[in-house]
Amino acid sequence: MSIYHSLHSAFLFAASRRHAAEFEGRKEEQRLWIQVNAYRDFIMATGQVYLFEDYLKGVAPMPSPQVSTALEAHQDTISQRVMALLLKTFDETPVPEQKQSVSLLISQVNFIADTGQLEACEDYINNRLGHAPLAIAHFTTREKAEAWLKGLEEPPSSVLILIGDEYHQMWHDRKDNTRGMYREYMLEPYVEGLVAEGIPPNPPSFKTRAEAEAWLENHPTAPFEFVSIAGEHYLAVHHQRLKRHTLHHVASTLTQWEERKRAVEREEAQNAVVEAEGENE
Structure with missing residues (x-):
């Protein structure tokens, strides 16, 4: 077993x-x-x-x-x-x-x-219910994340990591030592729900991302807070374990999430057709 x-x-x-x-x-x-x-x-x-x-x-x-x-x-x-x-x-x-x-x-x-x-x-x-989903490591690029994963003699079991501002699921099968990672949509539902509740009318405003990141270092979110960067709304997310924030552009995040949900619906519909055809054979 x-x-x-x-x-x-x-x-x-x-x-x-x-x-x-x-x-x-x-x-x-x-x-x-x-x-x-x-x-x-x-x-x-x-x-x-x-x-x-x-x-x-x-x-x-x-x-x-x-x-x-x-x-x-x-x-x-x-x-x-x-x-x-x-x-x-x-x-x-x-x-x-x-x-x-x-x-x-x-x-x-x-x-x-x-x-x-x-x-x-x-x-x-x-x-855990009030914090962002737990990620154990952060990398600026996928290449760096893959190099880290490849170089580990004994990788952790399946776990979430951050690449840039995006969650990825890292997996490792100990039986054959295979390993890999794929994009995981963990924060998109949070963005959708918080936007539905309403974005505050006057969030902290910054001209650049660098300014926002500098401010967040001294004003950590708990763990979510809307900010404005160059007139666009972002959700700042505090990852306490990693001592860093990620920033999620609200409009594009919601668009990606809708595309993801439609893709899942199509996949489920296709699987249902295949299962039905198998039962009829």
């Missing part, structure tokens, strides 16, 4: 427990199960799936899961409550496959604690 399949199975198990807690009105337990899957989201968003896979190989088989000493020493009551819930669930779960999922969920928390990432993970969980 691949690490991604194992993570997905554990995710589904935690999601089922969350739904059960919600249905039965156990609000605190429901919140903890949401937190459980947020650890997986952090591992995936930061490109650490293969690092986690290596970590699992170093976990000695035992009748019952062990708690990381780093977690026990950390004054993080949320993670400790999550761990208490998972240990209780492990003891109460009779099905071996489900026990494996719970064991993996426990290892996720231990991995984050043992690698000193509890605070970073908590920041990600608390702010």
Whole structure:
């Protein structure tokens, strides 16, 4: 079973427990199960799936899961409550496959604690809905990004990066060491939604992009803010992890997003036709 399949199975198990807690009105337990899957989201968003896979190989088989000493020493009551819930669930779960999922969920928390990432993970969980999608690296050109990816002996697992102002999905298959990247439309829906809410009448105004970037260094957005450059509206986006801003020309971004949505609709329609023809054969 691949690490991604194992993570997905554990995710589904935690999601089922969350739904059960919600249905039965156990609000605190429901919140903890949401937190459980947020650890997986952090591992995936930061490109650490293969690092986690290596970590699992170093976990000695035992009748019952062990708690990381780093977690026990950390004054993080949320993670400790999550761990208490998972240990209780492990003891109460009779099905071996489900026990494996719970064991993996426990290892996720231990991995984050043992690698000193509890605070970073908590920041990600608390702010991910209000912050821009997480990118782990920035490059000025695609050529530089490709050179970086090609030169890595062990690339991260699939993760988002920035090339200029655009998101790209970087992928890496550990089985055959293939790797690549493609354009990902992550911010376009944000631009569309914020424009629909209304652009402020008097946004900060600048003559050039350089002036806007200099101003943003001392006035970081939280994380989105409209600015005007040479009379055109832009959305400034603060990428806290990378300590930089990207600037997105509103008019052209909305045009690109509409073109992308139409392309996806055409592709889905074509796939539906192919599937229908296959069923009729």
